[in-house]
Amino acid sequence: MKHTRLIFLVLVALLAPVAQRSAAAESSILPASVYPSSGQAGTRFDFLADGFQSGERIDIWVNTPDGRALPARPDSELQRRVARDGRAAWSWTAPKDAQSGNWSLVARGQRSGVVRVGVFTILPPPAPAAPDANAYPAVGRPGTRFVFFAAGFAPDDPIGFFLTAPGSEETLVAVEQPRIFNGRVDWAWTAPDNAAPGIWRFRVVGGNSRFEQTLAFTVERPAAAVGVNPGRGRAGSLFQFFADGLQGREGVIFWVNRPDGRAEKATVERVAVNDGRAEWSWIAPDDAPPGQWSMVVRGVNSGIERVVLFEIR
The missing domain is CATH 2.60.40.10 (Immunoglobulins)
Structure with missing residues (x-):
């Protein structure tokens, strides 16, 4: 079922927490709150997340609907600093030419490695107002x-x-x-x-x-479940993914977004698509750089895309 081209990147992810077990502080991937949840290009989005280390700085980037991972700047550089209680609050204003579709913004603690992900939607520009005409609701699933x-x-x-x-x-x-x-x-x-x-x-x-x-x-594109097991692993690890919301048994293609922002075709194993649910596995290359990765699956016929976040340590 299709809310514009998404590479989004409708960018909904399985956000599973991972316990911190050492001073090296393994990261956990959990959602950040976002307000508003949708808006047109140029909208200011406010984010709130906790679980970071007191006083550390955060790096942020956005995943676009077409599968790119781009560095992002908060509206103020002071917002990169985490509060004493481990909470971070920041805002990001979407560019005036931001592509409509599903986006996600990722924040990562520089010391703790803690990752928080906020998912939101950039709405298409409104159609020119017709004289005395309207649709209600203007957006629906x-x-x-x-x-x-x-x-x-x-x-x-x-x-x-x-x-x-x-x-x-x-x-x-x-x-x-x-x-x-x-x-x-x-x-x-x-x-x-x-x-x-x-x-x-x-x-x-x-x-x-x-x-x-x-x-x-x-x-709008309906919310669809996605997931990966394990949520984080080392280079060379086998990751098993699933994503709902595709169409029937359509063909699918895959790619990964690396921590450095590069997108690469992904060679996957044991792919199965039934009733719109895709299941597949992928072995991370032995030289895969550590950091936040995302796997994108795209329906060949429908153009529907699903994004799954995971981490290579």
Whole structure:
């Protein structure tokens, strides 16, 4: 089920804590709180996380929807310093040209190695406002019932409803409860359970007047579980992954994002995709550098992507 191209990187990860057992402080990967959880490019996102060492500094980077890992700067360099109680609070403002889709921001303690991950969504820019027309809700997941209205039509004008899904051709569709009164058209439409994430458009056309309105709305990618076992391991270790939310038994491709930001094709073993759930394993190269890694799986047909975070020590 498809919320724009995601490489996201819808970037939801299995965030499993790992106990600290020594002064060397093994890292644990847990979620950081994010507010707001979604916003358009240019939005300021506020993050809060705990479990770091008192007074240490944190490094942060973002994982983009297209699979890149990029260095990130907090809105103030002072925010890199952890408080005495091990809590860190920082903000990051998405660039004005930030790609829409699922993002994640990773914070890592420089001394402790503790990792915290905040997941959020960059929404697509709003469609140009149509005169006296609207969709509610503007954003919803597959299965959501959307309600629309558009005004400016001739009274009793026969109305045609044309729907465009992301990456698809426009199609004449039947809608729920269509009604026209005094030139205003009201109708509803329920997104299928397999609705592709991204921007959808309804074009409404008067059969006699030829007047038309176009309304845009967004179908979000549903939350999907991903995971890896173990959550951290040494170079040469076997990692076993899973990811839900793909389509059927479609073909999949894989790549990894290294700690240095490079993306590499991943040669995996024992791949199985059934009912939208992919399971596979991967052996880390013997020379794999230590640090935060992410594995990305992408459906060949659907374009759906899932991201799994793990660590090589």
